[in-house]
Amino acid sequence: MKLWKKLMTIGFVLTLIVMAGCSSDSEGESGDVVTLTFSDFHSEGDQEFFEGLVDEYNKMQDEVKIEYTTTGNLTDYSNTKLPVAFANNEGPDIFMTSPGDFQKYADAGVLADLSPYFKEGVKEDFLPSALEAVTVDDKILALPFELELLGLYYNKTMLEEANLEVPKTWDELLAAAKKLTTDDVAGIALPTDKGAYLNFVWYPFLWQNGGSVLNEDGTKSTFNTPEVAEALDIWGSFFQEGAAPSKLQIDPTDIGNLGGGTAAMQIVGTWAIPMLESEYADGDEFGLAPIPIPEGGKHATAAGGWKFAVNAKSEHVKEAADFIMWAVGDDKERPLEYVTETKFAYAPRQSVVEEGKEFYDKGLRKVFTEEIYDSAIPEPKFGAEVVDAVGEALQNVMFGGMSGKEAAKIADEKIQSILDSKK
Amino acid sequence: MKRMKKNRRKRNEVLTAYGFLLPNLVGLTVFVFFPMIYAFYVSLHDWNALSPKVFIGFDNYVEMASDKRWWASVGRTFLFTLIYVPALYCLSLFFAVILNNLKQKYQSIARTMFLLPFAITSVISAVIWMFLYDPRNGVLNQLLSSLGFDKLEFLGSTNQALVSIVVVILWINIGYNMIIFMASIKEIPKDYYEAAKIDGASAWRAFRSITFPLLRGTSTFILIVTMIASFTVFDQIMVMTSGGPASSTEVSVLYIYKQAFEFLNMGYASALAVILFLIIFILSLAQLRLYTKKG
Amino acid sequence: MKLRKSTITIFAIVCGLLMLAPIYFLVVGAFKTPDSVFDLSLRISDFTFDNIKQVFAETNIVRAIFNSLIVSVTVTVVAMLIHAMAGYALARLNFPGKTFTFGWIISTLMVPFSVIMIPLYMVVQNLGMANSYLGLIVPMIFNAYGIFLFRQFYLEFPKELEEAAYVEGLSIAGTFFRLVLPLSKPIIVPLTIGFFTANWNNYLWPMIINQKEELNVVQVALANIVGGGYETEWSVMLAAALISAIPTFILFFIVQRHLVEGVKTTGIK
Known part of the structure; x- marks a missing residue:
């Protein structure tokens, strides 16, 4: 009796609270203001930057109001939140896309063509390769605002103590990684989990060796070649010989692996530099070099980065496109602030890079600018299943005890069957 | 007169039953x-998920038949269940019996200790255990090497990853299932045990002939629920290994999730889910049959 | 005999301590500086409140805890009530279609959540419950697990009590609410823990169904810190984890006393 009464009271009170919570959420939309939703995944400093953009835009005009939300978490954003929203026709007006998922949105026709919305001369200002990476059938389906390159970061002291030169070839890299491995320190920190990032870090090895995943027009798999097999094998050796840990305590995108002293070398992107400077600023403790190449190979690095996209099914494509053009496709200040102050990356616009010239020579950035930038190849925009098949091949050589040749053959068949079924 | 009353009672019973069930049935x-x-x-x-659906009949089911990766994931799910369910059952029952023998004061302390892991989210528990399992300087390997053993790779090894995950999920759930067992043990009248004691039965004997048979209902419940849970296990694996290394922990739900949300093959993923549902359904039914028959 | 009892006690406490060991690392890590978090030794110089402060500074965690409390408590209370009713009907009352209803309810247990996520979103959206407390609460109430456990409990519940009540002229519903439900504490208490914890820790559903920042629940708010941002300090992550677990710990200690109490059936059997 008593318990029952108590339950009723609690239930009643909570119902009231819930009702109150519900009734307060219907602040009606006023008149002819267009409301756009902008769904993002960035957190911390990046989030502040995008929030700032939205605030500024909302304040400077009164026809469009943008509502910004962020998941703060990338996996949930691209693998849960966006698909669920799109599947229910509730997709945001503005969102972010990366090479890893660009293709699936492009195939489904939810990316609006942005070509008509470029301001005079801006299209020409973009790096051709950066726009090419987001162009399908002459339509520009996303707007890049950052180019992130990969490099080999290393701990100078550890290399010196082991009497090692900075590795320049694959063999030297493997030998150095083995020599630097101790009970407490990993020779080299590389991504271990399957996913777009694992492939992204591996692509430079593939390209340096002259390999590729697909042929030029993307209709045939070119994965079953000795070049691919060798690039797989070198990765396999890092893990099989214990020079790269099979599991990282810190995310592989996080320079904390190197900075915190648990790894002697780490392949990671431009974004690591501000972090290295602010959190691990022990003077000249850390160095940076291009990713080592195979004998007779040529330098290559992968250029990734996020892009703005507009939902083609939105009722307000124009307004949404106008906003992103204003944000990163108009003046130089806003995009420059993002790639220099908020984080470190290259802008995909020549004029912005020019504007930030002195900045790009600061500290380790100089290595990227002078030694790595020219060898950058945009991350390819494969469908998710191809990305997965490549990832499986890597996992097989890293942990499954397979040779590069076997893994390449299996993946080749898989990729070809994926391509055939998409026709 | 009496008959009429009985009929009324009966009608009342049916109406009450439907009334009691209504909110849940609707929900x-x-x-x-x-x-x-x-x-x-x-x-x-x-x-x-992004463009309109195209009707293709049972094509997805036909495709599934030759999807090696799917059947491998089903096999892995069975393996996971075969390790996890008996382990959870035995351990939680074991500790329920042990704790039940303790003095009230110690009992409540030990109970809380066992239950606390249950409060921690699956994501966080995964994070803590990744720290313990770290192949270089994780706590477990520090312990192993100080005892003179070789270090283990745990989550980084294709052979050890699945078992390592089982341990984490056991750690979370033992306490809770233990408590459910303890609640049922408390329901067993004390005089049964006293009678057994007088007969000179050993503790093991008493357990086998009194406790265990009388826990049948609870056991059935825990076994079925645990089996279903282990067939739909997802969170911890997603966080700790996302199916790796080299697919060695890719269980069915994880594969379904990948098909649905990574590859956006919603139709195919739904077909896989329907089959997984049927598998679980048949197994649960078989289990229920088994227990009711014996009883 | 005495000696054996103390051996068992020691054994149980040691096992309990082993269970606690991972939580020890959670608590200790939450108060360590980022650089010393992997270091197993305890030094006073490593002790810091910065992680905790950072969590409070970077997330609106107070509001999120409030939201989570509303959601978890409402779900738990409503679920306990209606699941007990359903469990009782399935265990004790006779009505046409009983076996089928039970089987049907149990079958809903076998659906992995990630599979029905999209249609569920659709349903909730169409009911106009998205972006509100209702959308966070209502779909989480219905769960066959609770019904199953209540049914199991009532199957073993002593019949004599109810029969006595019927003789006194109480209706079936009256008997249930006045007599049976208050005596269901042994099952309500663990289930309360189960439901509250599950909902407190729920992340996926609140993340997709709610876009409003002011309605963010704790786990979603924490994902901003714990999730894959560019800078994620382990110590801050552990601090966030600790804060998010505290309300559940408190609940455990409150209901601890009521855990594992048998139904008081003295004098009947």
Whole structure:
């Protein structure tokens, strides 16, 4: 009796609270203001930057109001939140896309063509390769605002103590990684989990060796070649010989692996530099070099980065496109602030890079600018299943005890069957 | 007169039963059953979630038959269940009996200790254990090497990853299941044990002939629920290994999730889900049969 | 005999301590500086409140805890009530279609959540419950697990009590609410823990169904810190984890006393 009464009271009170919570959420939309939703995944400093953009835009005009939300978490954003929203026709007006998922949105026709919305001369200002990476059938389906390159970061002291030169070839890299491995320190920190990032870090090895995943027009798999097999094998050796840990305590995108002293070398992107400077600023403790190449190979690095996209099914494509053009496709200040102050990356616009010239020579950035930038190849925009098949091949050589040749053959068949079924 | 009263009672009973069940029947229909039917409907389509569905009949089911990766994931799910369910059952029952023998004061302390892991989210528990399992300087390996053993790779090894995950999920759930067992043990009248004691039965004997048989209902419940849970296990694996290394922990739900949300093959993923549902359904039914027959 | 009892006690406490060991690392890590978090030794110089402060500074965690409390408590209370009713009907009352109803309810247990996520979103959206407390609460109430456990409990519940009540002229519903439900504490208490914890820790559903920042629940708010941002300090992550677990710990200690109490059936059997 008593318990029952108590339950009723609690239930009643909570119902009231819930009702109150519900009734307060219907602040009606006023008149002819267009409301756009902008769904993002960035957190911390990046989030502040995008929030700032939205605030500024909302304040400077009164026809469009943008509502910004962020998941703060990338996996949930691209693998849960966006698909669920799109599947229910509730997709945001503005969102972010990366090479890893660009293709699936492009195939489904939810990316609006942005070509008509470029301001005079801006299209020409973009790096051709950066726009090419987001162009399908002459339509520009996303707007890049950052180019992130990969490099080999290393701990100078550890290399010196082991009497090692900075590795320049694959063999030297493997030998150095083995020599630097101790009970407490990993020779080299590389991504271990399957996913777009694992492939992204591996692509430079593939390209340096002259390999590729697909042929030029993307209709045939070119994965079953000795070049691919060798690039797989070198990765396999890092893990099989214990020079790269099979599991990282810190995310592989996080320079904390190197900075915190648990790894002697780490392949990671431009974004690591501000972090290295602010959190691990022990003077000249850390160095940076291009990713080592195979004998007779040529330098290559992968250029990734996020892009703005507009939902083609939105009722307000124009307004949404106008906003992103204003944000990163108009003046130089806003995009420059993002790639220099908020984080470190290259802008995909020549004029912005020019504007930030002195900045790009600061500290380790100089290595990227002078030694790595020219060898950058945009991350390819494969469908998710191809990305997965490549990832499986890597996992097989890293942990499954397979040779590069076997893994390449299996993946080749898989990729070809994926391509055939998409026709 | 008496008969009429009985009939009225009967009608009353039926009405009360329906009344008691109504909120749940409505809720389960709207929020579980309908979505499930919808998943079946989707499974008959080619759908990438972004563009309109295309009806393709049972093509997805035909494709599944030759999907090696799917059947490998089903095999892995069975393996996981075969390790996890008996382990959870035995350990939680074991500790329930042990704790039940303690003095009230110690009992409540030990109970809290066992239950606390249950408070921690699956994501966080995964994070803590990744720290313990770290192959270089994780706590477990520090312990192993100080005892003179070789270090283990745990989550980084294709042989050890699945078992390592089982340990984490056991760690979370033992306490809770233990408590459910303890509640049932408390229901067993004390005089049964006293009678056994007088007969000179050993503790093991008493357990086997009194406790164990009388826990049949609770056991059935825990076994079925645990089996279903282990067939749908997802969170911890997603966080700790996302199916790796080299697919060695890719269980069925993880593969379904990948098909649905990574590859956006919603139709195909729904077909896989329907089959997984059927597998679980048949197994649960078989289990229920087994227990009711014996009893 | 005495000696054996103390051996068992020691054994149980040691096992309990082993269970606690991972939590020890959670608590200790939450108060360590980022650089010393992997270091197993305890030094006073490593002790810091910065992680905790950072969590409070970077997330609106107070509001999120409030939201989570509303959601978890409402779900738990409503679920306990209606699941007990359903469990009782399935265990004790006779009505046409009983076996089928039970089987049907149990079958809903076998659906992995990630599979019905999209249709469920659709349903909730169409009911106009998205972006509100209702959308966070209502779909989480319905769960066959609770019904199953209540049914199991009532199957073993002593019949004599109810029979006595019927003789006194109480209706079936009256008997249930006045007599049976208050005596159901042994099952309500663990289930309360189960439901509250599950909902407190729920992340996926609140993340997709709610876009409003002011309605963010704790786990979603914490994902901003714990999730894959560019800078994620382990110590801050552990601090966030600790804060998010505290309300559940408190609940455990409150209901601890009521855990594992048998139904008081003295004098009947």
